[in-house]
Amino acid sequence: MYQINFPLLGNSLIMAIVILVHVFFAFVAVGGIVIAFASEIIAYRKNSAYHDRFAEGYVKFLSEMMKPGGVLGVFIVVLLISLFPEFTKRLYNFFFWPLVLEVAMFFIMMVATIYWKVTWGRIQNRKFHLFVGALAALSAIVSALIINAAHSFMLTPGKYFEEPKLFNAVFNPTMFASSTHLLIPCIANAAAFAFIYALFKSRKAEGENKEYFAWLAKYSGTIFAAAILLQPFSGLSFLLKIRSVNGAVFNNIINGGVSKFFYPMVGIGVLAVSCAAVYFISGRKTQKILLLGSLAALTAFSFGGYTRERARKPYLIYGHMYMSEAFAAEPLLSAKVPLESGAAAPKRTVNDALSSRGCLSCHKYKGTGGTFGPALDEHLKHHPKEELKKFLRNPPEVMPPFTGTEEELNKFIEEISP
Numbered sequence: 001m002y003q004i005n006f007p008l009l010g011n012s013l014i015m016a017i018v019i020l021v022h023v024f025f026a027f028v029a030v031g032g033i034v035i036a037f038a039s040e041i042i043a044y045r046k047n048s049a050y051h052d053r054f055a056e057g058y059v060k061f062l063s064e065m066m067k068p069g070g071v072l073g074v075f076i077v078v079l080l081i082s083l084f085p086e087f088t089k090r091l092y093n094f095f096f097w098p099l100v101l102e103v104a105m106f107f108i109m110m111v112a113t114i115y116w117k118v119t120w121g122r123i124q125n126r127k128f129h130l131f132v133g134a135l136a137a138l139s140a141i142v143s144a145l146i147i148n149a150a151h152s153f154m155l156t157p158g159k160y161f162e163e164p165k166l167f168n169a170v171f172n173p174t175m176f177a178s179s180t181h182l183l184i185p186c187i188a189n190a191a192a193f194a195f196i197y198a199l200f201k202s203r204k205a206e207g208e209n210k211e212y213f214a215w216l217a218k219y220s221g222t223i224f225a226a227a228i229l230l231q232p233f234s235g236l237s238f239l240l241k242i243r244s245v246n247g248a249v250f251n252n253i254i255n256g257g258v259s260k261f262f263y264p265m266v267g268i269g270v271l272a273v274s275c276a277a278v279y280f281i282s283g284r285k286t287q288k289i290l291l292l293g294s295l296a297a298l299t300a301f302s303f304g305g306y307t308r309e310r311a312r313k314p315y316l317i318y319g320h321m322y323m324s325e326a327f328a329a330e331p332l333l334s335a336k337v338p339l340e341s342g343a344a345a346p347k348r349t350v351n352d353a354l355s356s357r358g359c360l361s362c363h364k365y366k367g368t369g370g371t372f373g374p375a376l377d378e379h380l381k382h383h384p385k386e387e388l389k390k391f392l393r394n395p396p397e398v399m400p401p402f403t404g405t406e407e408e409l410n411k412f413i414e415e416i417s418p
Contacts, residue, residue, distance in 0.1 A: 004082055004083055005360055005368050005370070007367075010362075010364065010369060011083045012313075012323065012362065012370045013370070014079070014083075015076075015079055015080075015083065015084075016306055016310075018072060018075060018076055018079060019076060019305075020302055020305050020306065021072060022069065022072040022073060022075075023305055024189065024298075024302075025069035025072060026069060026144065026186075027186045027189040027190070027301070028062075028065065028186075028189050028190050028193050029062055029065060029069060029140065029190075030143075030144045030186040031185075031186035031187040031188070031189055031190030031191070032058050032062045032190035033059075033062060033109070033113065033133075033136050033140045034137050034140070034141070034186070034187065034190075035058065035187065035190050035191060035194070035220075035223065036055040036059050036062070036133070036137075037055070037130075037133040037134060037136070037137040039051045039052075039054050039055040039058075040052065040055040040129075040130060040133055041130065043055060044126055044130060050212055050215050050216070050219075051219075054194075054216055054219070054220075056117075056120045056121070058190075058194065059116055059120070059133075060117050062113060063113050063114055063117045066110055066113070070110075084316065084325060085325075086321075086325040087316045087317070087321055087325050090317075090321070091150065091317075094153070094160070094164075094166075094169050095146075095149070095153075095166075095169060095170070097166065098146050098149065098150070098166070098170055099146070099150070101142075101146060102142075102143050102146040102147060105139040105143040105146070106139070106143050108135065108136075108139040109136050109139040109140045109143060112132050112133075112135045112136035112139065113136045115132055116129070116132045116133050119132070141183070144182060144186065145179055148175070148178055148179050149169075149170045149171075149172070149175050149179075151178070152172055152174045152175045152178040152179075153169050153170075153172045153175075153317070154312060154315075154316065154317050154318065155178075155242075155246075155249065155308070155311065155312050156172050156173045156174045156242070156245045156249075156318065157317055157318060157319065157320060158172040158173045158245075160172065161320055173241070173245040174238065174241050174242060174245060177234075177237050177238040177241040178238055178241075180234045180237065180238070181231075181234040181235055181237070184227055184230050184234050185227075185231065185301050187223065187227045188224055188227035188228050188231060188297060188301075189298065189301065191220045191221075191224035191227060192220075192294035192297060192298060194216065194220035195217055195220040195221045195224050195290070195291070195294055196291065196294060196295075198214075198216035198217035198220060198221075199213075199217050199287065199291060201213045202214055202217060217287060221279065221287060221290050224276070224290070224294055224297075225276035225277075225279045225280055225290060226276075228272050228273055228293065228297050229273060229276050231269070231273070231297075232269065232273060235269075239253070242311075246318065249311050249312060249318065252311055253307065253311050257310070258307055258310050258311050261303055261306055261307040261310065262303075262307045264303055265300050265303035265304050265307055268296050268297075268303065269297070269300040269304075271292070271293065271296040272293045272294070272296040272297035272300055273293075275289050275290055275292050275293025275294075276290065276293050278290075279293070313362070314362060314399055315328075322358060322400040323358065323362055323370075323400075324357065324358015324359075325358065326358060326403070328400070350365065350380070350415065350416050351365060351366060351368055352415075353412060353415035353416050354376065354416060357402070357412065358400075359376065362399075363375065363376045364376070365377060365380075373399070380416055380417065385414075385417055388413055388417075389409055389410075389413055392409065392412075393409070
C-alpha cells in the first residue's frame with residue numbers, strides 16, 4: 001500500500017491541528033447545549049425572559065456551528081483512513097459498537113437540536129420542549145464520552161490486549177478521570193465563548209439590549225469562572241491517574257519531551273484560574289480581567305490537548321502500536337512493490353527505505369515526512385554506519401527500536417547511508 005506523507009507539516013502534526021480545531025467546535029457544542037438546557041429550565045421555573053432569550057439564541061447558534069464541526073469530523077475520518085489505515089482499521093474494530101452508538105447519538109443530537117430550535121416559542125407543551133432539550137444534551141454528553149473512551153484507550157489500553165473484551169477497551173484505566181477532565185472544559189469553553197460575545201455586543205447595544213448583554217456577560221462569566229476554578233482538580237486527578245497506570249507516560253509529561261508543552265499549559269492555566277478568582281472576589285468590575293482569563297483558558301486547552309496527544313508518542317496505541325503502525329511485538333515489514341511478470345525490482349531510494357520502516361511517520365528526510373522527530377538529512381550524513389546501527393537497536397525511550405534481524409539491519413543501514 002502506498003504510504004501518504006502530508007507535505008510540510010507531516011502526518012502527525014496535520015492530524016493534531018485538525019483534531020484540536022474540531023475539539024474546539026465539539027467542546028462548545030457539548031457545553032453549549034448543556035448550558036442552554038439548564039438556562040431553559042431556569043427560564044421555565046423562574047419565568048426569566050433573559051434566560052429564555054439566551055437559551056434560544058445559543059441553540060440557534062449551535063445548530064449552525066454543527067455544520068463546520070461535522071465537516072471537520074468527516075475530514076478527521078478521511079485523514080485517519082488515508083494516513084493511518086492499519087491503526088484506523090484496528091481501532092474501528094475494537095470500538096465498532098461504541099462508535100455505532102456514537103454516530104446514533106450524534107444524529108439524535110442534531111435532530112433534537114434542530115427541532116428544539118424551530119419549535120422555540122411555538123409549542124404549547126413547554127415540558128415536552130424541555131424534554132427535547134434534555135435529549136439533545138444527553139446525546140451530546142454520551143457522544144463525547146464515547147469518543148473520549150477511544151482516545152483514553154490509545155493512551156492507556158490497560159489489559160485489553162491480554163483480555164480483548166469490549167468492556168476492557170471502553171472502561172480503560174483512565175476513562176473516568178479523563179471524562180471529568182473533558183466535560184468541565186466543555187462547559188468552560190461554551191461559557192467563555194458566550195462571555196466574549198456578550199462583552200463585544202454590549203459595547204454598541206442600547207436600551208434593553210444593552211441591559212440584556214450586561215446580564216449575559218455576568219451570567220456566562222460566572223459559569224466560566226466557576227468551571228475554570230474546578231478544572232485544576234480534574235486535571236490533577238487525571239495526571240495522578242496516569243502516574244498510577246503508566247509511569248513512563250507521566251515522566252514524559254513531567255520531565256520528558258512533552259514537558260515543553262505541559263509547563264506552558266500549566267502557566268497559562270494558572271493565569272486563567274487567577275483571573276477567575278479575582279473575578280469572584282471583586283465582582284463585575286473586573287470583567288476585563290475575566291476576558292483575559294477566558295482567552296488564557298482557551299489557549300491552555302489547546303496546549304493541554306496537544307500535550308495529551310504527544311504524551312503517548314512514539315505510539316499510536318501506547319505500548320502496542322507505533323506511529324509506523326507496526327505492533328510492538330511484530331517486526332516492521334519492508335515495503336513491497338508489485339512487479340509485472342519478468343520485471344526487475346526497482347532500486348529503492350533512501351526515502352523508500354525510511355518509509356518502509358516507518359521512520360517518516362515522525363522524521364523528515366529531503367522535505368518529506370513527519371515533524372515529531374528531528375530531520376534525518378544531517379544525521380545520515382555525519383554518523384558512521386556502526387554508530388547508526390547501535391542507535392537503532394537502543395534508541396531513546398520515545399523512539400521504537402529496530403525490530404528486524406541483524407541481516408535486515410545491515411541492509412537497511414546500507415540503503416540509508418549516502
